[in-house]
Amino acid sequence: MAQNKQEQILDVAETIVRSRGFNAFSYADIAAEVGASKASVHHHFATKSDLGLKLVIRFTDNVLQAMGQINELHTSNLIKLREYARMYEGAMEDNQMCLCGMLAAEHETLSEDMQTAIISFFDGHEIWLEQVLLAGKENGELAFEGDAKVHAQAIVSSFQGALLVAKSRRSIQRMSVFASHLVDSYRAR
Amino acid sequence: MAQNKQEQILDVAETIVRSRGFNAFSYADIAAEVGASKASVHHHFATKSDLGLKLVIRFTDNVLQAMGQINELHTSNLIKLREYARMYEGAMEDNQMCLCGMLAAEHETLSEDMQTAIISFFDGHEIWLEQVLLAGKENGELAFEGDAKVHAQAIVSSFQGALLVAKSRRSIQRMSVFASHLVDSYRAR
DNA sequence: GTCTATAACGAGATAGAC
């Protein structure tokens, strides 16, 4: 709570970007929300691109760490997949997209630094998911045909798309139905 | 080819929006590309929101008509699903998102008119897909468990997400692998 | 580290001549 201004700015910026996109927010928006001047925001993040890159790096760290936590807290690979799905449901509860999903749409308009960081985010997800899928298949918890890597890619894409479409309808329900649907499709019978 | 200026403007605008988003293009961009003045573009589409709405309506008409064509040209529901997937692969070949997928990300920043039209686009897809899934299950071409409506929603979301993620990597291959993967998962064995 | 003021630019949109 008693966080410094930098984190406060990043928090506000992240919320706005995840709701409206990187090209639809300004330093003035942030300044108003954190109760400071635009110049003060520039003091902490010289350019919008700087701010954007820090945003992606922080978000990636947080999410990959959460996925590490899932690994520590659970042994069942089905439950790991369920917990992964829960992250997306959580985003939808705040009517937000994944930061990197939103930025993927705007990808061509972003700095090279940001573009690279966004791709790394998705890479991290795919590696994690592939590992869960392989382990789950091996111990009989999960069932699927074909390449685990392709499934991992498909799962990431599908969740991102589910957020995208569900957000336009402001439908938490739609998101949670999808999440159950997808997780269930990997459950061994 | 010998199209009028209105269509020419819409064509250029659609390409830009599908690549960069609605909030990352301007009347100046269009004017430069069609070789006319900004004022001339305003003459045809008074406001940006007008232009955006016409864009969504035209796109929806075209896509739904293409889906009608698929129904006329093919009887196999598996092939219908394959042809549906082909539409997304075609978009990725131009490194573009679906117009409405892109706009779904920016949904909160758009006019009410546009928001409503975007939702209708997805509704049309889901209705079409549900029908294909039900018919395909009935005649034994397709196999899936559970509610066809939920599957239809999942398919739309998944393709949108696949475009979103594949575009950030400029990977046509990734898109086509996903398309085959998804279609195949509905094939009866 | 914060502020006010302002520069420099591009946006959406309009006026009015041709």
Place this chain on the structure above:
DNA sequence: GTCTATCTCGTTATAGAC
């Protein structure tokens, strides 16, 4: 239907005082 010129506003970013 097209143009040039212009208005108004919001944007990113900087200068410089406190």
